[in-house]
Amino acid sequence: MTSNSTKVRAGEWAARWADLKYTLYLLRKNPLVMTGSVIAIFFIVLALLANFIVDPNLANPTGYPEFHGQYPFERKFVWNKDSIINWGPGIRLYEGPEQFYLGTDNWGRDLLKMIILAIPVDMENAVIITVAAAVFGTLIGALAGYIGGVIDEVVLRITDIFFAFPALVLALVFAAMIGRSIPTLRLALLLVWWPPYVRLMRGQILGEKEKGYVEALRGLGAGHLRILFRHIMPNSIYPILVQATLDFGGVILTFSALMFLGFSPSPSLPELGNLAAAGYEHIFEAPWLIIFPGLTMLIIALAFNLVGDGLRDVLDPKLRR
Amino acid sequence: MGGQQVKVYEYVIRRLILMIFVLLGVSILVFYLARGFPSGLAPWAPYIDPKMTEEQIQEVIRAHGFDQPILLQYFYWLRDILHGDWGLTGIWAQGRPANEVFLSHFPYTVELSVTAIILTVAIGLPLGIISALKNNKLPDHASRIIALTGYSTPSYWFGFILQLVFFYYFSLWGLPHLPSSGASGMEGAVARVTGMPVLDGLLAGNLEYTIDAIRHLILPAFSLAFISLGFLARIVRASMLEVMRQDYITLARSKGLKERVVIYRHALKNALIPAVTLTGIFFASLLGGAMITEYVFAWPGVGQLSLRAVFQGDSNFLLVYTLMIAAIIVIANLVVDVAYIFLDPRIKY
Numbered sequence: 184m185t186s187n188s189t190k191v192r193a194g195e196w197a198a199r200w201a202d203l204k205y206t207l208y209l210l211r212k213n214p215l216v217m218t219g220s221v222i223a224i225f226f227i228v229l230a231l232l233a234n235f236i237v238d239p240n241l242a243n244p245t246g247y248p249e250f251h252g253q254y255p256f257e258r259k260f261v262w263n264k265d266s267i268i269n270w271g272p273g274i275r276l277y278e279g280p281e282q283f284y285l286g287t288d289n290w291g292r293d294l295l296k297m298i299i300l301a302i303p304v305d306m307e308n309a310v311i312i313t314v315a316a317a318v319f320g321t322l323i324g325a326l327a328g329y330i331g332g333v334i335d336e337v338v339l340r341i342t343d344i345f346f347a348f349p350a351l352v353l354a355l356v357f358a359a360m361i362g363r364s365i366p367t368l369r370l371a372l373l374l375v376w377w378p379p380y381v382r383l384m385r386g387q388i389l390g391e392k393e394k395g396y397v398e399a400l401r402g403l404g405a406g407h408l409r410i411l412f413r414h415i416m417p418n419s420i421y422p423i424l425v426q427a428t429l430d431f432g433g434v435i436l437t438f439s440a441l442m443f444l445g446f447s448p449s450p451s452l453p454e455l456g457n458l459a460a461a462g463y464e465h466i467f468e469a470p471w472l473i474i475f476p477g478l479t480m481l482i483i484a485l486a487f488n489l490v491g492d493g494l495r496d497v498l499d500p501k502l503r504r
Numbered sequence: 505m506g507g508q509q510v511k512v513y514e515y516v517i518r519r520l521i522l523m524i525f526v527l528l529g530v531s532i533l534v535f536y537l538a539r540g541f542p543s544g545l546a547p548w549a550p551y552i553d554p555k556m557t558e559e560q561i562q563e564v565i566r567a568h569g570f571d572q573p574i575l576l577q578y579f580y581w582l583r584d585i586l587h588g589d590w591g592l593t594g595i596w597a598q599g600r601p602a603n604e605v606f607l608s609h610f611p612y613t614v615e616l617s618v619t620a621i622i623l624t625v626a627i628g629l630p631l632g633i634i635s636a637l638k639n640n641k642l643p644d645h646a647s648r649i650i651a652l653t654g655y656s657t658p659s660y661w662f663g664f665i666l667q668l669v670f671f672y673y674f675s676l677w678g679l680p681h682l683p684s685s686g687a688s689g690m691e692g693a694v695a696r697v698t699g700m701p702v703l704d705g706l707l708a709g710n711l712e713y714t715i716d717a718i719r720h721l722i723l724p725a726f727s728l729a730f731i732s733l734g735f736l737a738r739i740v741r742a743s744m745l746e747v748m749r750q751d752y753i754t755l756a757r758s759k760g761l762k763e764r765v766v767i768y769r770h771a772l773k774n775a776l777i778p779a780v781t782l783t784g785i786f787f788a789s790l791l792g793g794a795m796i797t798e799y800v801f802a803w804p805g806v807g808q809l810s811l812r813a814v815f816q817g818d819s820n821f822l823l824v825y826t827l828m829i830a831a832i833i834v835i836a837n838l839v840v841d842v843a844y845i846f847l848d849p850r851i852k853y
Contacts, residue, residue: 271676344529347830349789356822359814360541436658440796443660466664467672477661484656492652
C-alpha cells in the first residue's frame with residue numbers, strides 16, 4: 184500500500200516536472216519573456232545590493248557632514264556641464280569635482296544614487312502588497328467558491344462594492360484619513376487590490392468543484408479542507424500567479440503615484456514617486472527629476488508585465504501549442 | 505424572443521436593485537472612512553457663518569446630527585441626501601453645495617473621457633487586429649511592446665513628458681506648440697451651455713474658441729488613451745485568436761472566401777464583443793479615475809477636484825464624488841452586460 188502510493192506520488196511529481204520543463208522551454212523560446220526576465224532579475228539583484236552600492240546615509244539631506252549642510256559649491260538642481268544631453272536654456276550647469284550622471288535634486292543629492300536607493304523601497308512595498316492581496320483574495324475566493332450559498336453571495340456583494348470604486352480614489356481617501364505612513368499606504372493598496380483575486384479564485388474553484396476527481400476524493404472520505412487546499416487550489420494556482428506578476432507593475436505604479444501626489448511620510452525619502460514629486464514644481468528647470476525616476480519605474484513595471492504576459496500565454500492551454 | 509425579453513427585463517430590474525445595495529455599501533465605506541477620523545475640515549464648518557452666535561452654531565450641528573455618535577450620523581446624512589441636501593463644500597470650492605460643485609465640473613471630465621476613449625479605440629483596435637493576424641511575428645511583438653509599455657507607464661510621468669516636449673521644447677524650437685494646462689485659453693468667450701468647451705464653441709459657432717479647446721484637449725486625452733489602448737489591443741488580440749480557431753472560420757475559408765472577407769466580415773464581428781465590454785468599463789473608470797492626468801494638466805474636471813477634496817479633508821464632496829462615480833460604474837457595467845445579450849445571441853439569462 185505504502186510503496187504503491189509512493190510510486191503514484193513519484194509518477195505525479197515526474198509528470199509535474201516534465202510539464203514545468205516544457206513550460207520553461209516555451210518561455211525560453213519567447214524573446215520578450217527572456218528580455219523581461221533578464222531586466223526583472225537585474226532590478227531584483229540591484230534592489231538587494233542597493234544599500235551596499237550606495238551609502239544609504241546619502242539619502243539624508245544632511246548626509247554630507249563634512250560640509251555641515253553648507254556646500255562649497257552650488258549643487259541644487261544642477262546638471263553636468265560636459266553631459267551629452269542638452270536640456271536647453273535655463274538649466275544650471277555644474278562644473279565641479281563630482282560627476283552627477285543624472286543631475287541633482289533639490290537637496291543637491293545625486294539623482295542616480297537616489298534612484299538606486301529608491302529601487303529596494305519600491306520593490307519591497309510592491310512585493311508585500313501584491314503577495315498580501317493575492318493570498319488574502321485567494322483564500323476568501325476559495326472559501327466563497329467552495330462553500331457557496333449565502334457566504335458566496337455575501338462575499339460577491341462585498342467585492343461588488345469595491346469594484347464600483349475607482350481604485351485610486353479609495354486608496355487616496357483611506358490614506359488621507361488614516362495618516363501618511365508606509366504601513367497605511369500598504370493597507371490602502373491592499374484594500375484596492377484583493378477583490379480581483381477573489382473573483383479569479385472563485386471562478387477557478389467553481390470550475391474545479393464539479394470535476395470528477397473532487398467527487399472521487401469525497402467518495403474516498405477526504406475532508407473538505409484537504410480537498411480544497413491539497414487538490415483544488417494547486418490545480419487553480421497558475422492564473423493567480425499570472426495575475427500577481429501582472430499586478431506587480433501596477434502596484435509599483437500606484438504606490439509611487441500616491442507618493443507623487445503627496446502621501447509620502449517624508450519629502451526626502453528615496454522613493455521613485457517621491458523623487459519625481461520633487462521635480463513637479465521645477466519641471467522646466469530640472470526635467471531630469473521627473474524623467475529618470477519615471478523611466479526607472481516604467482522599465483521595472485514593463486519587465487514584470489512582459490514576464491506576466493508571456494506566462495499567461497504559455498500557461499493558457501488554449502494558446503499553448 | 506418575447507420570453508427572452510421578459511427575462512432581460514427581470515435581469516435588469518434585479519441588477520438595479522442590487523445596485524442600490526452596492527451604492528449603500530460604497531456610501532457606508534466612504535462615510536466611515538471620511539467622517540470616522542479627524543479631518544482638516546469639520547463637515548459642519550461650511551454651514552457656519554462667522555456672525556452666528558454659539559446657540560445658532562449648536563442648532564446647525566444638531567439639525568444635521570453632527571452631535572450624534574458616528575454610527576447614527578450616517579442615517580442623518582442619508583436623510584439629508586434623500587432630501588437633496590448633499591452638504592456644503594469648504595472654502596476651496598467657495599462653500600457651494602457639494603452636488604452643484606460636482607455637476608459644474610463633470611462636463612469637463614466627460615469631454616476628456618470621450619476624447620480619450622475615441623483615441624483608445626482608434627489606435628488600440630487596429631493594433632489588436634494586426635497582433636492577432638501576425639501572431640508571434642514581428643508586428644505582434646511590436647504591438648505587444650506598445651501595449652505593455654502603455655500600461656507600465658506612470659500616468660503622471662507620461663503627462664509631464666508630453667508637456668515637456670509638445671509645450672516647452674516645441675516652443676523653444678519655435679514650432680507650433682500645444683498648451684500644457686487648463687481646458688480653454690479663452691474662458692468665458694462663449695456662453696456655457698453644455699459645460700464642455702469644445703461643444704460650447706461649436707454651439708456658439710465660434711471656430712477660434714473650438715480650435716483652442718481642441719488644442720487643450722489633445723495632450724491630456726492622448727496621455728489617458730496611451731495607458732488604456734494597450735489593454736484594448738491585448739483583449740482584441742486574444743479574442744481574435746480565439747475566434748480564428750472556430751470551425752465556422754475554417755468553413756468560411758474552405759468555401760473559398762477571400763481572407764479579407766473572412767477576417768473583417770466573419771471573425772472581427774464576434775471578436776469585438778469583449779472589446780465592447782472593455783471599452784464600456786474603461787469609459788466608466790475614466791469618468792472617475794482620471795485624477796492624476798487631470799492634476800498634471802490642471803484640467804478642471806471632477807478628478808482633480810476630488811484630489812483637492814482629499815487634501816482638504818472635505819468629506820461632503822468626497823461622498824458626492826464617490827457615489828456618483830460608483831453609480832456611473834455600476835450602470836456602465838449593467839449597460840455593457842445588456843448590450844452583450846443583444847450582441848451575442850448565444851448568451852441567455
